[in-house]
Amino acid sequence: MHLIHGIYRFKPQCIGTRRDFCNACLHETHTEQIRAFWVWHFFFIPLVPLWWRAEWQCTSCGADPRARYRSSPSFWKVIAGVSSLIFIVPTIVEWESPVSPDGAVLNWVLRFALPLAACFLLYFAFVRKTKSVDLLNEERRQRVIPLETDHCLYCESLLNSQPYVYCPHCRIRVYGTYEETSDKVPGTGRLDL
Ligand SMILES: [Zn+2]
Numbered sequence: 001m002h003l004i005h006g007i008y009r010f011k012p013q014c015i016g017t018r019r020d021f022c023n024a025c026l027h028e029t030h031t032e033q034i035r036a037f038w039v040w041h042f043f044f045i046p047l048v049p050l051w052w053r054a055e056w057q058c059t060s061c062g063a064d065p066r067a068r069y070r071s072s073p074s075f076w077k078v079i080a081g082v083s084s085l086i087f088i089v090p091t092i093v094e095w096e097s098p099v100s101p102d103g104a105v106l107n108w109v110l111r112f113a114l115p116l117a118a119c120f121l122l123y124f125a126f127v128r129k130t131k132s133v134d135l136l137n138e139e140r141r142q143r144v145i146p147l148e149t150d151h152c153l154y155c156e157s158l159l160n161s162q163p164y165v166y167c168p169h170c171r172i173r174v175y176g177t178y179e180e181t182s183d184k185v186p187g188t189g190r191l192d193l
C-alpha cells in the first residue's frame with residue numbers, strides 16, 4: 001500500500017531575498033526565503049507540528065536553489081566501469097570464435113566496435129577528469145552579482161541598512177549571495193530587528 005504523507009506549510013511568508021544560482025534550473029535567479037509553520041501530515045491529516053521553518057525557493061522553478069539534483073561524476077564513473085564489462089566479454093568471444101562465411105562483415109565490425117566501446121567506457125571511468133557538479137555550481141554562484149538596491153523590490157520603500165539590509169515596511173531582509181542565513185527563525189511573525 002502506498003503511504004501518503006508530507007508537509008503542510010501554513011501561513012507562508014517571505015522573510016528574505018537574494019540573488020543566487022539555482023542548482024535545479026541552472027540559472028542565475030532571484031530567490032526568496034519563505035517562512036511557514038510546518039505540520040507533517042499522514043493521509044492528509046495534520047498530525048505532527050514541526051514548528052516554524054524557513055526554506056529558500058527559486059522564483060523561476062520553485063526548487064531549493066542549493067540542493068543537489070544531479071548525480072556526482074563518481075557515480076557515473078562506476079556505472080561506466082561496470083558497463084565496460086558488457087563489451088569486454090563479447091569482444092573475447094568474437095575474437096575466439098571463427099568468422100562465419102555468411103556474416104563475415106558483421107563479425108569483423110563487431111571485432112573492432114566492441115573493444116572500441118569498452119575502451120571509451122574505461123577511459124571515461126579511469127582517465128577522464130570530470131569536475132564535480134557541486135564545484136561547478138559553486139563557481140557559477142561566485143559569478144552571481146548580489147542584490148544592490150536602496151529600495152525594496154516588493155513595496156519600493158527605502159531599505160534600512162542597520163543592523164543589516166531590510167525593508168522596514170515588509171520586514172524582508174536582503175541578503176548578499178554568501179551572507180549567512182538561518183533556517184531556524186522565530187515564530188513571532190516578525191524578524192528580530
Ligand atoms: Zn530554479
Ligand SMILES: [Zn+2]
Pocket residue numbers: 152153154155156157167168169170171172
Ligand atoms: Zn518592502
